[in-house]
Amino acid sequence: MKNVGQREPNVIPGFGITLGFTTFFLSAIVLIPLAALVLKAGGMEWDRFVGVITSPRALASYKLSFGASLVAASLNMVFGFALAWTLVRYDFPGRKFIDAIIDMPFALPTAVSGIALTTVFAGNGWIGQYLEPLGIQVAYTWIGITVALTLIGMPFVVRTVQPALQEVQRDLEDAAETLGAGRFYVFRRIIVPTVLPALLTGFTLAFARAVGEYGSVIFIAGNMPMKTEITPLLIVIRLEEFDYAGAAALGCVMLAISFVMLLAINLLQVWGRKRLMVSR
């Protein structure tokens, strides 16, 4: 019997060397470069810093990046849930194939999806040609940006909701229905609570990815300042002008958002795990 407070000596070798190597690599590749970013922006005078990150062009880009990402992540929440439901609950020819290609946006390079989406949704494209006469211009507008962001965020919601849907206890649903519950009541009281943390986690993951996305968006976006210019593009433009400080300032804003997203995702995942443990 181990006494409380008595540590078992670890037989396995390699702690020092692996921890050292890991920390070294992590610092060299990730931490020090990120520190350079923060320090560069920190070296600016406060007024100049605020001026850069609140310039009209920057504000317009935040509105676009955030707005489009929010819409895209919401669309993904809706369609992703439908997809996950279809894959989990229904059987149809090609289900396994569809299940496999859900991950395609993870594997496909962003530049490829960028030019492909532009081609498909342009005025003379396979889908764009039907939308244009209806007055819906997709390419070179914020709608196109949203479409691109929806594509790249799609696997996040589906892949987080699928396991949660599989966790839903069918016998609870059956019990509720034999007791007279309507289908919608079952959905609202049994399915949604189990799936909600996963849905929100997927939403946040898709949103976080969308806000920083560059490659898929710049082809379809049109990239007009104040209108269709996303924040990452503004950073690139500042760099091309050799305005390192300005780029760093904007980069810090994006980094801060990344941290907030990471925190949100971690909290949501903890909440999700607690929910699952309770429902078992």
Place this chain on the structure above:
Amino acid sequence: MAGPSTSAEQAAELASRPGHTNLRTSLVRWLLITISLTFLGALLAAPLAAVFAMALENGWNAYFASFADPDTRAALRLTLTTAAIVVPLNTVFGITAAWCIAKFEFRGKSFLITLIDLPLAVSPVVSGLIYVLLFGLNGWFGAWLMEHEISVVYALPGIVLATMFVTFPYVARELIPLMQQLGNDEEEAAITLGAGGWFTFFRVTLPRIRWGLVYGVILCNARAMGEFGAVSVVSGNIRGLTTTMPLHIEILYNEYNFIGAFAVASLLSLLAVVTLIIKTLVERGTGYRRR
């Protein structure tokens, strides 16, 4: 108590339940399937098909001719070189980090895991920006590098570094949960029986983590070859010298050389398809499931 665990089992169970197939449920089912497939078709299938359709628009000769262009070949070589450097390095890192995190208990472990995951949350443009800030002309090491005539930014080293940043977590993220799940028992047994550390790793641990390793490596590779934003910022896009395949696609596309752009894109799409096939084979054939 959980019900049937796989979707096929669930679907089969649903089909066999009495009283669950009325007009309304059939309608809902039909509607959901149609909506899902339309969504996927418009967003995923159509663009993918468009890549190949556009690449082959002028026939197979024009398609193959676009790979004879020296700048395109340079781009292919650069992508392959970058991946050949980045993937093994990040794999070694991933294995080391996973061993450290899964086999030992220490304070700050979850903080370490969060730090390893950090690159996934950072925008690709910021991932490239940080290396320009370190090694660019006005960067921390800029003056020193100029003195010694070493180029990092606008050259291969910068591209390698930026790609390493964005693909950093992939192998580690696969192996850490896997090794935590597998536990330490077998390794401890081997050590107490007199095996050395390396022997234990290669003969005991490695065989058990091989599918997770394959999984992580192919994902890392797909991202390494396909990375656009970070490399674009760091490389300067110098045609024929510092353009990787994704960057070269952009150059060709902006010159309205659509056959060329989509031809290169088709290669990367094939890579994505192969990656997915390997991923699916690993999942279906070996039962390794990504949690």
